[in-house]
Amino acid sequence: MTDSQAWSHPAFEKVAAYLNYHTRLVFSPARRQEAEAGIRRAMERNLVTEIEGYQRLLESGELPLDDLIGELTVGETYFFREPNQFQFLRSRIIPELRKSRGSCHEWSVWSAGCSSGEEAYSLATVLEEEGLAGSVLGTDISREALRKAERGAYGSWSLRGVEPQVLEKWFHCSGSLWSPRVRRARFAWHSLASGVPPWNRKVDLIFCRNVLYYLDRSCLDQLARLFYQTLAEGGWLVTGSADPPLGERAPFTTVLSEWGVFYCKSPQHRSQPAPSLPSAPPAPRKRPRPAAPPPASAQEEAVRQFRSLLQQRAPAELLAEARRQCQRYPLAGELHFLRAMLGLDQGEVEEALEALKRVLYLDPSAVVAHFLLANLLEGQGRLAEAARAFRNARDCARVLPAEEPLRWGEGGSAGAMVQACQRKLSSL
Numbered sequence: 222m223t224d225s226q227a228w229s230h231p232a233f234e235k236v237a238a239y240l241n242y243h244t245r246l247v248f249s250p251a252r253r254q255e256a257e258a259g260i261r262r263a264m265e266r267n268l269v270t271e272i273e274g275y276q277r278l279l280e281s282g283e284l285p286l287d288d289l290i291g292e293l294t295v296g297e298t299y300f301f302r303e304p305n306q307f308q309f310l311r312s313r314i315i316p317e318l319r320k321s322r323g324s325c326h327e328w329s330v331w332s333a334g335c336s337s338g339e340e341a342y343s344l345a346t347v348l349e350e351e352g353l354a355g356s357v358l359g360t361d362i363s364r365e366a367l368r369k370a371e372r373g374a375y376g377s378w379s380l381r382g383v384e385p386q387v388l389e390k391w392f393h394c395s396g397s398l399w400s401p402r403v404r405r406a407r408f409a410w411h412s413l414a415s416g417v418p419p420w421n422r423k424v425d426l427i428f429c430r431n432v433l434y435y436l437d438r439s440c441l442d443q444l445a446r447l448f449y450q451t452l453a454e455g456g457w458l459v460t461g462s463a464d465p466p467l468g469e470r471a472p473f474t475t476v477l478s479e480w481g482v483f484y485c486k487s488p489q490h491r492s493q494p495a496p497s498l499p500s501a502p503p504a505p506r507k508r509p510r511p512a513a514p515p516p517a518s519a520q521e522e523a524v525r526q527f528r529s530l531l532q533q534r535a536p537a538e539l540l541a542e543a544r545r546q547c548q549r550y551p552l553a554g555e556l557h558f559l560r561a562m563l564g565l566d567q568g569e570v571e572e573a574l575e576a577l578k579r580v581l582y583l584d585p586s587a588v589v590a591h592f593l594l595a596n597l598l599e600g601q602g603r604l605a606e607a608a609r610a611f612r613n614a615r616d617c618a619r620v621l622p623a624e625e626p627l628r629w630g631e632g633g634s635a636g637a638m639v640q641a642c643q644r645k646l647s648s649l
Protein backbone atom coordinates (compact mmCIF):
# COMPACT_ATOMS: atom_id res chain seq x y z
CA MET A 222 0.00 0.00 0.00
CA THR A 223 1.40 3.44 -0.89
CA ASP A 224 1.49 6.34 1.57
CA SER A 225 -1.40 8.02 -0.19
CA GLN A 226 -3.54 4.94 0.48
CA ALA A 227 -2.79 4.46 4.20
CA TRP A 228 -4.54 6.43 6.96
CA SER A 229 -2.11 9.07 8.24
CA HIS A 230 -3.21 8.43 11.85
CA PRO A 231 -5.03 5.45 13.42
CA ALA A 232 -7.74 7.77 14.75
CA PHE A 233 -8.81 8.57 11.16
CA GLU A 234 -9.35 4.86 10.67
CA LYS A 235 -11.44 4.76 13.86
CA VAL A 236 -13.56 7.66 12.68
CA ALA A 237 -14.08 5.87 9.34
CA ALA A 238 -15.01 2.65 11.19
CA TYR A 239 -17.50 4.52 13.40
CA LEU A 240 -19.06 6.09 10.33
CA ASN A 241 -19.17 2.73 8.59
CA TYR A 242 -20.93 1.19 11.59
CA HIS A 243 -23.68 3.82 11.43
CA THR A 244 -24.01 4.40 7.69
CA ARG A 245 -22.11 1.59 5.91
CA LEU A 246 -20.20 4.25 4.01
CA VAL A 247 -16.86 2.81 3.02
CA PHE A 248 -13.57 4.28 1.84
CA SER A 249 -11.42 2.15 -0.40
CA PRO A 250 -7.64 2.73 -0.08
CA ALA A 251 -7.80 4.96 -3.15
CA ARG A 252 -10.34 7.25 -1.44
CA ARG A 253 -8.66 7.56 1.95
CA GLN A 254 -6.87 10.81 1.24
CA GLU A 255 -10.14 12.34 0.11
CA ALA A 256 -11.85 10.98 3.26
CA GLU A 257 -9.16 12.46 5.52
CA ALA A 258 -9.58 15.82 3.83
CA GLY A 259 -13.34 15.65 4.52
CA ILE A 260 -12.78 14.68 8.17
CA ARG A 261 -10.34 17.59 8.54
CA ARG A 262 -12.93 20.01 7.13
CA ALA A 263 -15.51 18.74 9.63
CA MET A 264 -12.92 19.14 12.42
CA GLU A 265 -12.15 22.69 11.35
CA ARG A 266 -15.80 23.66 11.28
CA ASN A 267 -16.16 22.35 14.81
CA LEU A 268 -12.92 24.04 15.92
CA VAL A 269 -11.28 20.73 16.82
CA THR A 270 -7.58 20.46 16.03
CA GLU A 271 -6.65 16.91 17.12
CA ILE A 272 -8.05 13.88 15.34
CA GLU A 273 -8.15 11.83 18.57
CA GLY A 274 -10.18 14.58 20.24
CA TYR A 275 -12.53 14.67 17.25
CA GLN A 276 -12.95 10.90 17.38
CA ARG A 277 -13.87 11.05 21.10
CA LEU A 278 -16.37 13.89 20.59
CA LEU A 279 -17.97 12.09 17.68
CA GLU A 280 -18.30 8.77 19.48
CA SER A 281 -19.69 10.39 22.61
CA GLY A 282 -22.37 12.08 20.51
CA GLU A 283 -21.13 15.59 21.34
CA LEU A 284 -20.60 16.30 17.66
CA PRO A 285 -23.21 15.44 15.02
CA LEU A 286 -22.47 12.62 12.61
CA ASP A 287 -24.53 14.42 9.98
CA ASP A 288 -21.96 17.09 9.70
CA LEU A 289 -19.30 14.55 8.83
CA ILE A 290 -21.60 12.69 6.42
CA GLY A 291 -22.13 15.94 4.54
CA GLU A 292 -18.36 16.29 4.11
CA LEU A 293 -17.78 12.74 3.00
CA THR A 294 -20.49 12.20 0.43
CA VAL A 295 -20.71 14.07 -2.82
CA GLY A 296 -24.18 15.44 -3.44
CA GLU A 297 -23.45 16.15 -7.11
CA THR A 298 -26.69 15.81 -9.08
CA TYR A 299 -28.80 17.60 -11.67
CA PHE A 300 -32.18 17.42 -13.34
CA PHE A 301 -32.78 14.58 -15.81
CA ARG A 302 -29.24 13.26 -15.24
CA GLU A 303 -28.46 10.35 -17.62
CA PRO A 304 -31.19 11.20 -20.16
CA ASN A 305 -30.94 7.66 -21.60
CA GLN A 306 -32.42 6.30 -18.42
CA PHE A 307 -35.33 8.74 -18.54
CA GLN A 308 -35.79 7.71 -22.16
CA PHE A 309 -36.02 4.06 -21.07
CA LEU A 310 -38.47 5.06 -18.34
CA ARG A 311 -40.76 6.75 -20.86
CA SER A 312 -40.47 4.23 -23.64
CA ARG A 313 -40.39 0.93 -21.76
CA ILE A 314 -41.08 1.07 -18.02
CA ILE A 315 -44.11 3.36 -18.06
CA PRO A 316 -45.91 1.72 -21.01
CA GLU A 317 -45.39 -1.75 -19.46
CA LEU A 318 -46.54 -0.72 -16.02
CA ARG A 319 -49.43 1.30 -17.35
CA LYS A 320 -50.63 -1.81 -19.12
CA SER A 321 -50.34 -4.06 -16.08
CA ARG A 322 -51.50 -1.57 -13.41
CA GLY A 323 -54.29 0.18 -15.32
CA SER A 324 -54.86 3.89 -15.79
CA CYS A 325 -56.20 4.61 -12.25
CA HIS A 326 -53.10 3.30 -10.51
CA GLU A 327 -51.44 5.59 -7.94
CA TRP A 328 -47.74 5.42 -8.70
CA SER A 329 -45.21 5.15 -5.89
CA VAL A 330 -41.69 6.12 -6.83
CA TRP A 331 -38.63 6.12 -4.56
CA SER A 332 -35.59 8.24 -5.31
CA ALA A 333 -33.07 6.63 -2.94
CA GLY A 334 -30.02 8.79 -2.22
CA CYS A 335 -31.75 11.78 -3.82
CA SER A 336 -29.28 14.40 -2.60
CA SER A 337 -30.82 17.87 -3.08
CA GLY A 338 -33.89 16.54 -4.87
CA GLU A 339 -33.25 17.13 -8.59
CA GLU A 340 -33.79 13.44 -9.38
CA ALA A 341 -37.04 13.23 -7.35
CA TYR A 342 -38.49 16.34 -9.04
CA SER A 343 -37.42 15.03 -12.45
CA LEU A 344 -39.34 11.82 -11.76
CA ALA A 345 -42.38 13.78 -10.52
CA THR A 346 -42.26 15.79 -13.75
CA VAL A 347 -42.25 12.60 -15.82
CA LEU A 348 -45.31 11.34 -13.89
CA GLU A 349 -47.09 14.59 -14.69
CA GLU A 350 -45.99 14.57 -18.34
CA GLU A 351 -47.33 11.05 -18.71
CA GLY A 352 -50.62 11.86 -16.98
CA LEU A 353 -49.95 9.45 -14.09
CA ALA A 354 -51.27 9.85 -10.55
CA GLY A 355 -48.98 9.28 -7.59
CA SER A 356 -45.91 10.74 -5.98
CA VAL A 357 -42.19 10.45 -5.42
CA LEU A 358 -40.40 10.00 -2.13
CA GLY A 359 -36.82 11.27 -2.07
CA THR A 360 -34.58 10.02 0.75
CA ASP A 361 -31.00 10.74 1.75
CA ILE A 362 -28.71 10.69 4.77
CA SER A 363 -27.59 14.27 4.30
CA ARG A 364 -29.97 16.59 6.17
CA GLU A 365 -28.42 19.59 4.49
CA ALA A 366 -29.19 18.14 1.05
CA LEU A 367 -32.75 17.34 2.15
CA ARG A 368 -33.30 20.91 3.31
CA LYS A 369 -32.32 22.12 -0.15
CA ALA A 370 -34.63 19.52 -1.71
CA GLU A 371 -37.54 20.78 0.36
CA ARG A 372 -36.85 24.36 -0.66
CA GLY A 373 -36.89 23.20 -4.28
CA ALA A 374 -35.13 26.26 -5.74
CA TYR A 375 -32.10 25.67 -7.95
CA GLY A 376 -29.37 27.55 -9.74
CA SER A 377 -28.66 27.03 -13.41
CA TRP A 378 -25.93 24.42 -12.68
CA SER A 379 -28.62 21.99 -11.49
CA LEU A 380 -30.44 22.53 -14.78
CA ARG A 381 -27.50 22.08 -17.11
CA GLY A 382 -29.00 19.01 -18.78
CA VAL A 383 -32.43 20.53 -19.35
CA GLU A 384 -33.57 21.58 -22.81
CA PRO A 385 -34.89 25.19 -23.06
CA GLN A 386 -38.43 24.09 -24.00
CA VAL A 387 -38.55 21.70 -21.00
CA LEU A 388 -37.29 24.47 -18.76
CA GLU A 389 -39.98 26.80 -19.96
CA LYS A 390 -42.76 24.26 -19.59
CA TRP A 391 -41.90 22.62 -16.28
CA PHE A 392 -40.00 25.23 -14.27
CA HIS A 393 -40.62 28.75 -13.11
CA CYS A 394 -37.95 31.29 -12.46
CA SER A 395 -37.66 33.67 -9.56
CA GLY A 396 -34.60 35.89 -9.62
CA SER A 397 -31.70 33.63 -10.47
CA LEU A 398 -33.37 30.46 -9.13
CA TRP A 399 -35.55 27.92 -10.87
CA SER A 400 -38.23 25.82 -9.21
CA PRO A 401 -39.97 22.78 -10.65
CA ARG A 402 -43.67 23.36 -11.24
CA VAL A 403 -44.51 19.77 -10.36
CA ARG A 404 -44.15 19.45 -6.59
CA ARG A 405 -45.38 15.87 -6.19
CA ALA A 406 -42.17 14.94 -4.37
CA ARG A 407 -41.62 14.82 -0.64
CA PHE A 408 -38.45 14.15 1.25
CA ALA A 409 -37.37 12.15 4.27
CA TRP A 410 -34.18 11.20 6.03
CA HIS A 411 -33.35 7.55 5.46
CA SER A 412 -30.16 5.55 5.57
CA LEU A 413 -29.79 2.89 2.90
CA ALA A 414 -27.72 0.98 5.45
CA SER A 415 -30.69 0.59 7.76
CA GLY A 416 -31.99 -2.54 6.02
CA VAL A 417 -35.58 -1.27 6.18
CA PRO A 418 -37.55 0.69 3.60
CA PRO A 419 -38.63 4.28 4.28
CA TRP A 420 -42.18 3.38 3.27
CA ASN A 421 -44.57 0.78 4.46
CA ARG A 422 -45.77 0.07 0.96
CA LYS A 423 -44.70 -1.48 -2.30
CA VAL A 424 -43.29 0.81 -4.94
CA ASP A 425 -43.41 0.75 -8.73
CA LEU A 426 -40.06 2.29 -9.41
CA ILE A 427 -36.82 2.86 -7.54
CA PHE A 428 -34.08 5.16 -8.77
CA CYS A 429 -30.90 4.65 -6.76
CA ARG A 430 -28.13 6.21 -8.81
CA ASN A 431 -24.58 7.16 -8.00
CA VAL A 432 -24.93 6.08 -4.38
CA LEU A 433 -23.97 2.42 -4.43
CA TYR A 434 -20.26 3.07 -4.84
CA TYR A 435 -20.18 4.66 -1.39
CA LEU A 436 -21.42 1.51 0.30
CA ASP A 437 -19.57 -1.59 1.45
CA ARG A 438 -20.08 -4.95 -0.25
CA SER A 439 -22.20 -6.60 2.42
CA CYS A 440 -24.44 -3.55 2.42
CA LEU A 441 -24.92 -3.94 -1.34
CA ASP A 442 -26.24 -7.48 -0.85
CA GLN A 443 -28.64 -6.31 1.82
CA LEU A 444 -29.69 -3.32 -0.24
CA ALA A 445 -30.34 -5.34 -3.40
CA ARG A 446 -32.66 -7.59 -1.36
CA LEU A 447 -34.31 -4.56 0.23
CA PHE A 448 -34.98 -3.02 -3.18
CA TYR A 449 -36.32 -6.33 -4.45
CA GLN A 450 -38.68 -6.70 -1.49
CA THR A 451 -39.81 -3.09 -1.67
CA LEU A 452 -40.70 -3.29 -5.36
CA ALA A 453 -44.17 -4.44 -6.32
CA GLU A 454 -44.31 -7.25 -8.88
CA GLY A 455 -43.40 -5.81 -12.26
CA GLY A 456 -41.56 -2.89 -10.64
CA TRP A 457 -38.20 -1.58 -11.83
CA LEU A 458 -34.91 -0.56 -10.26
CA VAL A 459 -32.67 1.94 -12.03
CA THR A 460 -29.06 2.39 -10.88
CA GLY A 461 -26.36 4.68 -12.25
CA SER A 462 -24.48 3.46 -15.30
CA ALA A 463 -21.18 3.38 -13.35
CA ASP A 464 -22.68 1.76 -10.23
CA PRO A 465 -21.70 -1.79 -9.23
CA PRO A 466 -24.12 -4.35 -10.70
CA LEU A 467 -26.91 -5.63 -8.44
CA GLY A 468 -28.30 -8.33 -10.72
CA GLU A 469 -26.55 -11.19 -8.96
CA ARG A 470 -27.40 -9.99 -5.46
CA ALA A 471 -31.18 -10.45 -5.63
CA PRO A 472 -33.46 -12.39 -7.99
CA PHE A 473 -33.90 -9.48 -10.36
CA THR A 474 -34.25 -9.94 -14.06
CA THR A 475 -31.45 -7.93 -15.60
CA VAL A 476 -32.53 -6.20 -18.78
CA LEU A 477 -29.85 -4.95 -21.11
CA SER A 478 -31.16 -2.39 -23.53
CA GLU A 479 -29.72 0.21 -25.83
CA TRP A 480 -30.30 2.64 -22.94
CA GLY A 481 -28.23 0.65 -20.43
CA VAL A 482 -28.78 -2.02 -17.78
CA PHE A 483 -32.00 -2.09 -15.74
CA TYR A 484 -33.46 -4.44 -13.14
CA CYS A 485 -37.00 -5.72 -13.12
CA LYS A 486 -38.93 -7.70 -10.53
CA SER A 487 -40.94 -9.66 -12.99
CA PRO A 488 -41.05 -13.25 -14.17
CA GLN A 489 -41.80 -12.15 -17.73
CA HIS A 490 -38.18 -11.11 -18.43
CA ARG A 491 -36.56 -14.13 -16.83
CA SER A 492 -35.24 -15.45 -20.12
CA GLN A 493 -32.63 -12.69 -20.29
CA PRO A 494 -29.39 -13.53 -18.48
CA ALA A 495 -27.67 -11.22 -15.99
CA PRO A 496 -24.79 -9.13 -17.34
CA SER A 497 -22.18 -10.55 -15.02
CA LEU A 498 -22.49 -13.93 -16.69
CA PRO A 499 -21.78 -12.95 -20.24
CA SER A 500 -21.55 -15.45 -23.03
CA ALA A 501 -21.71 -15.07 -26.78
CA PRO A 502 -19.71 -16.13 -29.79
CA PRO A 503 -16.54 -14.13 -30.41
CA ALA A 504 -16.88 -11.09 -32.67
CA PRO A 505 -14.51 -10.78 -35.63
CA ARG A 506 -11.21 -9.24 -34.66
CA LYS A 507 -10.02 -6.09 -36.40
CA ARG A 508 -6.37 -6.48 -35.43
CA PRO A 509 -4.24 -9.48 -34.54
CA ARG A 510 -3.37 -10.14 -30.90
CA PRO A 511 -0.11 -8.46 -29.91
CA ALA A 512 1.56 -11.71 -28.91
CA ALA A 513 1.14 -15.34 -29.80
CA PRO A 514 -1.40 -16.91 -27.41
CA PRO A 515 -0.66 -20.11 -25.51
CA PRO A 516 -2.37 -23.22 -26.89
CA ALA A 517 -6.00 -22.21 -27.33
CA SER A 518 -7.26 -25.36 -25.69
CA ALA A 519 -5.57 -24.73 -22.31
CA GLN A 520 -6.76 -21.16 -22.26
CA GLU A 521 -10.25 -22.01 -23.42
CA GLU A 522 -10.48 -24.79 -20.88
CA ALA A 523 -9.46 -22.34 -18.13
CA VAL A 524 -12.23 -19.96 -19.22
CA ARG A 525 -14.76 -22.79 -19.38
CA GLN A 526 -13.84 -24.00 -15.91
CA PHE A 527 -13.93 -20.53 -14.50
CA ARG A 528 -17.37 -19.92 -15.99
CA SER A 529 -18.63 -23.11 -14.38
CA LEU A 530 -17.75 -21.61 -10.98
CA LEU A 531 -19.74 -18.44 -11.54
CA GLN A 532 -23.03 -19.78 -10.23
CA GLN A 533 -21.47 -21.60 -7.31
CA ARG A 534 -19.07 -19.29 -5.52
CA ALA A 535 -19.38 -16.00 -3.68
CA PRO A 536 -18.31 -12.93 -5.73
CA ALA A 537 -15.28 -12.15 -3.50
CA GLU A 538 -14.00 -15.69 -3.89
CA LEU A 539 -14.60 -15.53 -7.64
CA LEU A 540 -12.63 -12.32 -7.93
CA ALA A 541 -9.67 -13.90 -6.15
CA GLU A 542 -9.90 -16.90 -8.47
CA ALA A 543 -10.17 -14.62 -11.53
CA ARG A 544 -6.98 -12.85 -10.44
CA ARG A 545 -5.18 -16.18 -10.15
CA GLN A 546 -6.43 -17.35 -13.54
CA CYS A 547 -5.48 -14.05 -15.20
CA GLN A 548 -1.96 -14.43 -13.85
CA ARG A 549 -1.80 -17.92 -15.25
CA TYR A 550 -3.33 -17.02 -18.58
CA PRO A 551 -2.39 -13.36 -19.11
CA LEU A 552 -3.48 -13.46 -22.75
CA ALA A 553 -7.00 -14.76 -22.07
CA GLY A 554 -9.06 -11.63 -22.75
CA GLU A 555 -12.26 -13.25 -21.54
CA LEU A 556 -10.75 -13.97 -18.12
CA HIS A 557 -9.71 -10.33 -17.82
CA PHE A 558 -13.21 -9.30 -18.86
CA LEU A 559 -14.72 -11.50 -16.14
CA ARG A 560 -12.21 -10.10 -13.66
CA ALA A 561 -13.37 -6.60 -14.63
CA MET A 562 -17.02 -7.52 -14.07
CA LEU A 563 -16.28 -9.18 -10.74
CA GLY A 564 -14.03 -6.28 -9.72
CA LEU A 565 -16.88 -3.91 -10.46
CA ASP A 566 -19.20 -6.07 -8.43
CA GLN A 567 -16.78 -5.87 -5.51
CA GLY A 568 -16.26 -2.12 -5.79
CA GLU A 569 -12.72 -2.52 -7.14
CA VAL A 570 -13.21 0.13 -9.78
CA GLU A 571 -9.50 0.72 -10.41
CA GLU A 572 -8.96 -2.99 -10.93
CA ALA A 573 -11.96 -3.14 -13.27
CA LEU A 574 -10.49 -0.26 -15.28
CA GLU A 575 -7.12 -1.93 -15.47
CA ALA A 576 -8.67 -5.28 -16.49
CA LEU A 577 -10.77 -3.64 -19.23
CA LYS A 578 -7.68 -1.90 -20.59
CA ARG A 579 -5.96 -5.28 -20.63
CA VAL A 580 -8.92 -6.78 -22.56
CA LEU A 581 -8.64 -3.98 -25.09
CA TYR A 582 -4.90 -4.38 -25.40
CA LEU A 583 -5.48 -8.02 -26.27
CA ASP A 584 -8.45 -7.30 -28.48
CA PRO A 585 -8.99 -3.69 -29.54
CA SER A 586 -12.31 -4.64 -31.18
CA ALA A 587 -14.01 -5.75 -27.95
CA VAL A 588 -16.99 -3.40 -28.21
CA VAL A 589 -18.54 -4.14 -24.82
CA ALA A 590 -15.19 -3.61 -23.06
CA HIS A 591 -14.87 -0.16 -24.71
CA PHE A 592 -18.41 0.66 -23.64
CA LEU A 593 -17.93 -0.44 -20.02
CA LEU A 594 -14.65 1.41 -19.84
CA ALA A 595 -16.36 4.53 -21.17
CA ASN A 596 -19.09 4.32 -18.53
CA LEU A 597 -16.55 3.87 -15.74
CA LEU A 598 -14.49 6.83 -16.96
CA GLU A 599 -17.63 8.93 -17.22
CA GLY A 600 -18.53 7.95 -13.65
CA GLN A 601 -15.11 9.18 -12.55
CA GLY A 602 -15.64 12.49 -14.32
CA ARG A 603 -12.89 11.72 -16.88
CA LEU A 604 -15.08 12.96 -19.68
CA ALA A 605 -12.53 13.37 -22.48
CA GLU A 606 -11.29 9.81 -21.97
CA ALA A 607 -14.89 8.58 -21.67
CA ALA A 608 -15.78 10.26 -24.96
CA ARG A 609 -12.80 8.58 -26.63
CA ALA A 610 -13.88 5.18 -25.32
CA PHE A 611 -17.50 5.73 -26.43
CA ARG A 612 -16.19 6.65 -29.89
CA ASN A 613 -14.09 3.47 -29.94
CA ALA A 614 -17.11 1.36 -28.94
CA ARG A 615 -19.22 3.01 -31.62
CA ASP A 616 -16.59 2.64 -34.33
CA CYS A 617 -15.95 -1.03 -33.51
CA ALA A 618 -19.70 -1.75 -33.44
CA ARG A 619 -20.24 0.08 -36.74
CA VAL A 620 -18.15 -2.41 -38.71
CA LEU A 621 -20.41 -5.28 -37.57
CA PRO A 622 -23.81 -6.13 -39.06
CA ALA A 623 -26.41 -4.08 -37.12
CA GLU A 624 -28.30 -7.13 -35.87
CA GLU A 625 -25.19 -9.04 -34.77
CA PRO A 626 -25.26 -9.89 -31.04
CA LEU A 627 -22.22 -8.49 -29.31
CA ARG A 628 -19.75 -10.72 -27.55
CA TRP A 629 -20.27 -10.31 -23.78
CA GLY A 630 -23.22 -8.13 -24.65
CA GLU A 631 -26.09 -10.20 -23.26
CA GLY A 632 -27.97 -10.22 -26.54
CA GLY A 633 -27.48 -6.50 -27.19
CA SER A 634 -26.83 -5.90 -30.89
CA ALA A 635 -24.13 -3.93 -32.67
CA GLY A 636 -26.75 -1.52 -34.05
CA ALA A 637 -28.15 -0.82 -30.57
CA MET A 638 -24.61 -0.22 -29.34
CA VAL A 639 -23.94 2.36 -32.07
CA GLN A 640 -27.10 4.23 -31.05
CA ALA A 641 -26.30 4.01 -27.34
CA CYS A 642 -22.81 5.43 -27.95
CA GLN A 643 -24.16 8.24 -30.13
CA ARG A 644 -26.60 9.19 -27.41
CA LYS A 645 -23.85 9.14 -24.79
CA LEU A 646 -21.56 11.22 -26.99
CA SER A 647 -24.18 13.86 -27.55
CA SER A 648 -24.92 14.11 -23.81
CA LEU A 649 -21.28 14.28 -22.64
Ligand SMILES: C[S@@+](CC[C@H](N)C(=O)[O-])C[C@H]1O[C@@H](n2cnc3c(N)ncnc32)[C@H](O)[C@@H]1O
Pocket residue numbers: 244245246294295296297298299302333334335336337340360361362363366411412413414429430431432435461
Ligand atom coordinates in the same frame (compact mmCIF):
# COMPACT_ATOMS: atom_id res chain seq x y z
C1 LIG B 1 -23.92 11.69 -5.98
S1 LIG B 1 -25.38 11.88 -5.03
C2 LIG B 1 -26.55 11.09 -6.10
C3 LIG B 1 -27.77 11.91 -6.32
C4 LIG B 1 -28.73 11.34 -7.38
N1 LIG B 1 -29.17 10.03 -7.03
C5 LIG B 1 -28.09 11.35 -8.75
O1 LIG B 1 -27.69 10.29 -9.24
O2 LIG B 1 -27.96 12.42 -9.34
C6 LIG B 1 -25.14 10.66 -3.75
C7 LIG B 1 -26.06 10.84 -2.56
O3 LIG B 1 -26.08 9.61 -1.82
C8 LIG B 1 -26.27 9.91 -0.47
N2 LIG B 1 -25.88 8.75 0.34
C9 LIG B 1 -24.65 8.23 0.52
N3 LIG B 1 -24.71 7.18 1.36
C10 LIG B 1 -26.02 7.03 1.70
C11 LIG B 1 -26.71 6.13 2.56
N4 LIG B 1 -26.07 5.19 3.24
N5 LIG B 1 -28.05 6.26 2.67
C12 LIG B 1 -28.73 7.23 2.00
N6 LIG B 1 -28.12 8.13 1.19
C13 LIG B 1 -26.77 8.03 1.05
C14 LIG B 1 -25.36 11.12 -0.28
O4 LIG B 1 -25.71 11.86 0.87
C15 LIG B 1 -25.58 11.90 -1.58
O5 LIG B 1 -26.55 12.90 -1.42
